[in-house]
Amino acid sequence: MTNFWMILSQSYINKFKTKAFIITTVLVAAVIMIAGNMEKIFSYFDDEDKEMKIAVVDQMGGLYEPFKGQLAAITEDLTVVQTEQTENQLKKEVTKGTYKGYLLLKREADGLPAGTYKAENIANSEITSDIRQALQALKTMEVAGKLQLTSEQIQMWNAPVTFDTIALAKGAKSEEELMQAQILVYLLLFFIYFSVIMYANMIASDVAIEKSSRVMEILISSVSPVKQMFAKIIGIGLLGLTQLVIWFAIAYFTMTNQPKGSLVSSIGLKSIPVTMIVYAVLLFILGYFLYATIAALLGSLVSRLEDVQQMMTPLTLLVMVGFFISMYGLSNPESPFITATSYVPFFTPMILFVRISLLSIPVWEVVLGFGVLVAAILLFGVIGARIYKGGVLMYGKSNSLKDMKKALELSKDN
Incomplete structure (x- = not known):
């Protein structure tokens, strides 16, 4: 048992000290902090002293002042200036940067206001959206005037129409709870997807490296292959949990220390039920053990590091399929297809959580769902241990899934 804990600790400590682990942890943590403070960062680059001026040509007369009033009610970021310059002159002014663009106000055949906005480019959809809203409001006011509506009738x-949604089922989630749940689901799905690919490949590569360097032959003489497999799985699993705890702690701190009124603070992560977090952690751990066990047995079948990716392709495809099904489940969680696939062990960690x-x-x-997942882990654990036991003794070009049979036969002889 001492050898088991020694391999486990070595798998954890050696990987923990690597530059790749440290750099990955720091980079992802930095990305999380930047994403959580994106609104603050954008605000530093906003030039509040620089006005966005729009020149307005009132081609029919009588439209500029009401349009200006409607636009002022919508935004304070745009300044409109009435002008009688020609379009050629305005184009030059826009090119020089005097104006962001210019708006031509006119009336259509029915007498209602319309406009044409011209600028160097129209990539800034916020400007065009504000102008469109102001024109729409002006048109509405004029139509209301023609219909001789009172101010109360206009209001x-x-x-807006009053529309509420109420769930009839007992214990059903409210809209706010559903939004919080979807955020947590997104986080879990992405972390399962990337962690399985990253840590499962790490396990398979570790086994392949030891085989290619003949270190495996020394280890087998002192520690049984089965103990090696589970020691590596648990060791690298603890490494992954360490990394995830760091990332989640930074994400939680970042998102719960935002100023009131910001987009991030409106998510309300503090009110997420503890049971949801427990389910997320349990499904993540069980999902990791399922895929890690398969990755270890696949890694034991190859003798060269360059063959690992080819052998891991089926496993990666399974994770991708589960991820995409889960994305579909976010918009239609009651689908019979989602219900059925939530009991397929390869997809259970993601879809059951949805x-x-x-x-x-x-x-x-x-x-x-948990029973199916645990049973699959035990089944693949038993089968994987046997394949791993024979696979670590196989050398040469061995990168086909057909070699599992050969590995099973070797395990019986040892």
């Missing part, structure tokens, strides 16, 4: 006309997060499913379905 009723413009008032259902748990967005729906109020019976306890027995949750228990069944």
